[in-house]
Amino acid sequence: MKKLVIIGALFNIGLLIMSGSIALAAEQAGRAGFIKEAYKEIMTAADKNRDGKLSMSECTAISRDKKKIEKDCKYWDANGDGIITEDEYVKQVMKIMR
Numbered sequence: 001m002k003k004l005v006i007i008g009a010l011f012n013i014g015l016l017i018m019s020g021s022i023a024l025a026a027e028q029a030g031r032a033g034f035i036k037e038a039y040k041e042i043m044t045a046a047d048k049n050r051d052g053k054l055s056m057s058e059c060t061a062i063s064r065d066k067k068k069i070e071k072d073c074k075y076w077d078a079n080g081d082g083i084i085t086e087d088e089y090v091k092q093v094m095k096i097m098r
Contacts, residue, residue: 042062046058048061
C-alpha cells in the first residue's frame with residue numbers, strides 16, 4: 001500500500017511541481033532532468049514487463065481510485081496510443097508548468 005501511495009504521488013509530480021520546495025528543486029536540477037528522474041521512479045515500480053514504457057494497464061494498476069488514475073493515465077498518454085513514454089511524460093509536465 002505504501003508503494004502505491006508513493007507511486008501515485010510521483011505520478012502527479014507535474015501538478016506538485018508548482019509548489020515551493022519542489023519548484024525550487026526543479027529549477028536547481030533542471031526541469032527536464034528532474035521530471036525524467038520522477039518518470040524513472042515511476043517506471044521502477046510500475047513497469048512490470050520492464051519494456052521501458054508504461055502501458056495503460058500498468059498505469060492504472062498503481063492506484064485503487066480507478067476513475068482518477070484512468071483520467072490521469074489518459075492525460076499522460078499525450079498521443080493516445082495506450083503507452084506512456086518518457087518523452088510524453090516530460091512533455092505533459094512541461095505543459096503544466098507553463
